[in-house]
Amino acid sequence: MRRYVLGRLLQLIPVLFLVSLIVFAVMRLLPGDPALLMLSGAEGGAITPERLNELREQMGLNEPLAAQYLNFVLGALQGDLGSSIRFQVPVIDLILDRFGSTFELAVAGLFLAIAIGMPLGMIAAARQGGWIDSLCMTLSYIGSSMPVYWLGLLLVLVFSFTLHWFPSAGGGSFEALILPAFTLGLLSAGVLARLIRSSMLEVATEDYMRTARAKGLFPRLIIFRHGLKNAMIPVLTMIGLQFGALLAGTVVTETVFSRPGLGRLIVDSILSKDYPLVQGAILFLAVVYLLVNLAVDLAYALLDPRIRYGN
Amino acid sequence: MQLLELEGLHVAFSTDRGEAKAVNGIDLSLKESETLAVVGESGSGKSVTALAILGLLPKRTAMVRADALRFDGRDLMALSEEQLRAMRGKDIGMVFQDPMTSLNPVLTIGRQLSEIGEVHLGMTRATAQDHAADLLDQVGIPQAKARLRDYPHQFSGGMRQRVGIAMAIACKPKLLIADEPTTALDVTVQAQVLELLAELQAEMRMAIMLVTHDLGVVARIADRVLVMYAGSVVETGSAEAVFSRTGMPYTRALLRSVPRLDQADEGPLRPIRGSPPDVMRLAKGCSFAPRCDLVEARCHLGQPPLARCGPDHQAACVLVEPTA
Amino acid sequence: MATETLDVGAAERPVRLALGRYFSHPGAVIGLIILVCWILVTILAPILAPYNPADLVARARQPPSADHWLGTDMLGRDVLSRVIYGSRISISIGFIAVLLGGISGVILGLLAGYFGGWTDTVISRFVDALLAFPSILLALVVIAALGASIQNMMIAVGIATLPDYARLVRGTVLAIKSQPYVEAARLVGNSHLRILARHILINVNAPIVVLATLQIGSAILIGAGLSFLGLGAQPPTPEWGLMSAEGRQMLQRAWWISTFPGVAILSVVIACNLVGDGLRSALDPKMRMG
Numbered sequence: 001m002r003r004y005v006l007g008r009l010l011q012l013i014p015v016l017f018l019v020s021l022i023v024f025a026v027m028r029l030l031p032g033d034p035a036l037l038m039l040s041g042a043e044g045g046a047i048t049p050e051r052l053n054e055l056r057e058q059m060g061l062n063e064p065l066a067a068q069y070l071n072f073v074l075g076a077l078q079g080d081l082g083s084s085i086r087f088q089v090p091v092i093d094l095i096l097d098r099f100g101s102t103f104e105l106a107v108a109g110l111f112l113a114i115a116i117g118m119p120l121g122m123i124a125a126a127r128q129g130g131w132i133d134s135l136c137m138t139l140s141y142i143g144s145s146m147p148v149y150w151l152g153l154l155l156v157l158v159f160s161f162t163l164h165w166f167p168s169a170g171g172g173s174f175e176a177l178i179l180p181a182f183t184l185g186l187l188s189a190g191v192l193a194r195l196i197r198s199s200m201l202e203v204a205t206e207d208y209m210r211t212a213r214a215k216g217l218f219p220r221l222i223i224f225r226h227g228l229k230n231a232m233i234p235v236l237t238m239i240g241l242q243f244g245a246l247l248a249g250t251v252v253t254e255t256v257f258s259r260p261g262l263g264r265l266i267v268d269s270i271l272s273k274d275y276p277l278v279q280g281a282i283l284f285l286a287v288v289y290l291l292v293n294l295a296v297d298l299a300y301a302l303l304d305p306r307i308r309y310g311n
Numbered sequence: 312m313q314l315l316e317l318e319g320l321h322v323a324f325s326t327d328r329g330e331a332k333a334v335n336g337i338d339l340s341l342k343e344s345e346t347l348a349v350v351g352e353s354g355s356g357k358s359v360t361a362l363a364i365l366g367l368l369p370k371r372t373a374m375v376r377a378d379a380l381r382f383d384g385r386d387l388m389a390l391s392e393e394q395l396r397a398m399r400g401k402d403i404g405m406v407f408q409d410p411m412t413s414l415n416p417v418l419t420i421g422r423q424l425s426e427i428g429e430v431h432l433g434m435t436r437a438t439a440q441d442h443a444a445d446l447l448d449q450v451g452i453p454q455a456k457a458r459l460r461d462y463p464h465q466f467s468g469g470m471r472q473r474v475g476i477a478m479a480i481a482c483k484p485k486l487l488i489a490d491e492p493t494t495a496l497d498v499t500v501q502a503q504v505l506e507l508l509a510e511l512q513a514e515m516r517m518a519i520m521l522v523t524h525d526l527g528v529v530a531r532i533a534d535r536v537l538v539m540y541a542g543s544v545v546e547t548g549s550a551e552a553v554f555s556r557t558g559m560p561y562t563r564a565l566l567r568s569v570p571r572l573d574q575a576d577e578g579p580l581r582p583i584r585g586s587p588p589d590v591m592r593l594a595k596g597c598s599f600a601p602r603c604d605l606v607e608a609r610c611h612l613g614q615p616p617l618a619r620c621g622p623d624h625q626a627a628c629v630l631v632e633p634t635a
Numbered sequence: 636m637a638t639e640t641l642d643v644g645a646a647e648r649p650v651r652l653a654l655g656r657y658f659s660h661p662g663a664v665i666g667l668i669i670l671v672c673w674i675l676v677t678i679l680a681p682i683l684a685p686y687n688p689a690d691l692v693a694r695a696r697q698p699p700s701a702d703h704w705l706g707t708d709m710l711g712r713d714v715l716s717r718v719i720y721g722s723r724i725s726i727s728i729g730f731i732a733v734l735l736g737g738i739s740g741v742i743l744g745l746l747a748g749y750f751g752g753w754t755d756t757v758i759s760r761f762v763d764a765l766l767a768f769p770s771i772l773l774a775l776v777v778i779a780a781l782g783a784s785i786q787n788m789m790i791a792v793g794i795a796t797l798p799d800y801a802r803l804v805r806g807t808v809l810a811i812k813s814q815p816y817v818e819a820a821r822l823v824g825n826s827h828l829r830i831l832a833r834h835i836l837i838n839v840n841a842p843i844v845v846l847a848t849l850q851i852g853s854a855i856l857i858g859a860g861l862s863f864l865g866l867g868a869q870p871p872t873p874e875w876g877l878m879s880a881e882g883r884q885m886l887q888r889a890w891w892i893s894t895f896p897g898v899a900i901l902s903v904v905i906a907c908n909l910v911g912d913g914l915r916s917a918l919d920p921k922m923r924m925g
Contacts, residue, residue: 018763023776147860161886282768282776289767
């Protein structure tokens with residue numbers, strides 16, 4: 001087990017390296033001088049070649065690209081992601097300030113997705129071919145074909161403007177979290193339900209399930225003890241991927257519900273060309289996503305003894 | 312008294328291509344502490360028959376019908392699903408072919424064994440654990456107590472099959488159905504597993520229905536033999552009669568196609584030419600006729616019925632001289 | 636030569652079998668009908684649309700009526716006409732993005748799988764790194780770098796879908812590469828290009844087609860999402876995601892401006908997914924309907 005965890009941690013290093021390289025390269029190799037952007041964007045006033053050069057020097061833009069990248073990575077490792085052009089404060093402070101709200105939203109969305117998707121998929125599998133199955137699958141199909149923002153707008157229209165149950169915008173309170181969380185969660189619930197259904201049906205054809213029936217176990221015991229644990233193995237991977245999708249989905253959801261979160265921050269900073277902020281925030285989200293997937297892989301080992309004791 | 316009596320069993324599967332008739336009206340019976348070997352090539356319907364007795368065929372695709380199915384004086388056809396469940400694993404145990412896939416990979420051996428005691432024998436978790444250790448010991452797994460915490464992938468193939476047998480005999484069943492229990496194992500391990508089955512049978516005085524395609528196995532432990540071909544019984548009788556006075560050319564071909572350890576030189580091995588018929592399209596005549604060396608014109612007229620060809624011996628072939 | 640006649644028969648039968656399997660799924664047939672209808676709408680937009688999508692034809696924020704079936708937007712443009720013309724943009728975003736991502740992904744996957752070694756290592760690590768980003772985040776990175784416009788958005792969505800193709804193709808190529816007939820083709824002196832095209836590409840096309848169909852739906856969704864955020868199509872383009880964004884501020888007073896473009900997206904994406912699933916079970920019966 002310890003070797004497995006260590007192995008997975010080691011595998012993370014090259015991926016992190018590449019992710020940082022991609023973010024750096026995309027933001028740095030493309031046309032547009034960040035220093036020029038910063039001068040024209042932030043302070044106004046005359047842009048003189050002297051001031052431009054001074055700023056370039058200050059931002060390290062006169063160094064070779066390799067050195068710039070090294071500085072970027074070394075800085076990032078110490079939590080220094082540069083300064084925002086628009087806000088003139090360290091990027092990491094802005095990110096940490098907003099990340100709580102985004103993380104809360106993604107976790108709430110994931111919780112709803114599991115709470116709705118798991119039972120739905122299991123019922124559909126248990127009643128394969130019945131009307132509950134068809135209904136569940138149709139709903140999950142529609143769910144996964146819907147634009148996130150559109151579902152959000154519909155929920156606002158119904159539950160906020162018509163029924164006045166929940167606020168339509170803002171952050172901070174529990175009530176304000178409900179509609180955005182449902183917006184995110186319902187879409188993932190559809191994906192999860194379909195996967196759990198097919199995974200349960202797949203497992204049901206396994207020899208060990210026949211053995212369990214031949215042993216005369218109670219049907220419920222067969223499904224929950226013998227089936228579910230095996231069926232959860234592929235589902236777990238999907239939950240990790242869904243968490244990534246949910247984190248990314250907050251970009252749209254936060255806009256729909258005017259929530260002050262990291263996603264909204266990224267969109268705003270793209271629109272205002274605040275490139276250090278974009279770079280830092282995207283790198284941050286990618287790292288969170290990788291860490292979540294690592295956690296999922298470790299949870300795998302708890303479910304599957306072949307990995308736990310394996311080679 | 313007969314322990315198991317099966318009359319007129321039909322099983323058909325609905326498939327994309329239509330209805331596949333896997334078993335076409337077979338009779339079968341088994342006395343207490345007797346060993347019956349059900350023999351045939353793959354696709355002959357022998358495993359399906361075994362699963363049908365326990366009601367383990369998939370309900371969505373399999374249509375099962377029988378004129379009679381009695382076990383230990385009870386009519387299995389009249390039992391509810393819950394009553395059948397209570398009997399499975401308790402009165403009838405089953406051992407499956409592939410010990411690699413028929414044990415649950417994510418549960419410990421201890422869990423998979425002890426749950427039987429908890430469900431059928433009303434044991435507490437602790438007693439069931441002790442019981443599970445005894446069972447492992449009984450099937451010859453060393454350090455039984457310690458190995459309860461292990462998972463299936465930590466056992467070798469032969470050891471896993473021993474675990475499978477331990478699960479099947481956990482409630483001292485009156486009947487053990489073993490579906491190709493040695494096919495997936497190495498030859499040396501095969502012998503050990505067969506020996507174990509024979510020992511357990513002597514000890515617990517249970518009947519065994521052994522489903523196999525391996526006549527070498529049959530010759531070692533069977534009292535009676537039932538040969539199946541394309542979903543029908545083509546020869547049945549005492550093992551002695553079937554082996555020494557073989558009535559059906561198919562059985563003879565089968566005997567010639569496998570090495571036998573219990574008999575001296577019987578000439579070279581000869582595989583059976585052709586392949587088993589497509590159960591989707593069975594011809595009107597004897598289904599073995601297309602592959603038979605002794606085929607005659609009348610073979611194509613209709614499926615010959617089982618005819619008595621000796622005391623406790625029947626075969627379904629036009630060449631059999633019926634005896635009274 | 637006798638074998639050639641046999642081959643023709645053998646080649647025709649799988650096609651007919653596949654068609655039969657496809658049309659035996661009612662969902663797949665419905666999806667195909669919806670998709671064909673939408674493609675007709677894109678072609679016939681000038682005939683079908685009652686008004687010019689850019690003209691201010693009535694008072695602003697008129698609810699749906701006989702004159703304006705889907706109402707008018709905040710400037711007084713006809714929503715139905717804009718939804719109809721919008722299909723040209725939204726649907727072509729899906730197709731072009733998938734084409735871009737598909738072609739580059741397939742090439743990367745072929746190279747990695749076929750040549751192996753260093754080529755494989757470099758490409759696979761690159762693809763792994765792309766997969767480390769959720770797809771909308773990857774699209775955001777690209778847009779951030781290139782700037783917000785429809786063309787850049789297509790590139791961004793294309794890049795976001797690229798890793799899926801690369802992985803699929805690489806895996807399939809690895810499986811096919813060791814087949815005896817490919818080895819034989821190499822032994823008799825066929826060039827790499829010829830082997831890739833004649834023997835390998837032909838065997839991976841079914842899964843690629845299935846993946847591409849399913850990806851069109853998700854590309855349309857990502858594209859609409861980006862336009863909704865203001866990072867894709869810019870006003871006054873009649874793009875479905877942008878139209879929803881424009882109506883968002885007056886959702887309470889004029890719900891129709893935001894909701895109808897969403898219905899259009901939903902129907903197109905469902906149709907793509909139904910067709911994709913239908914193709915999957917038709918082309919490869921071993922794959923299940925997910």
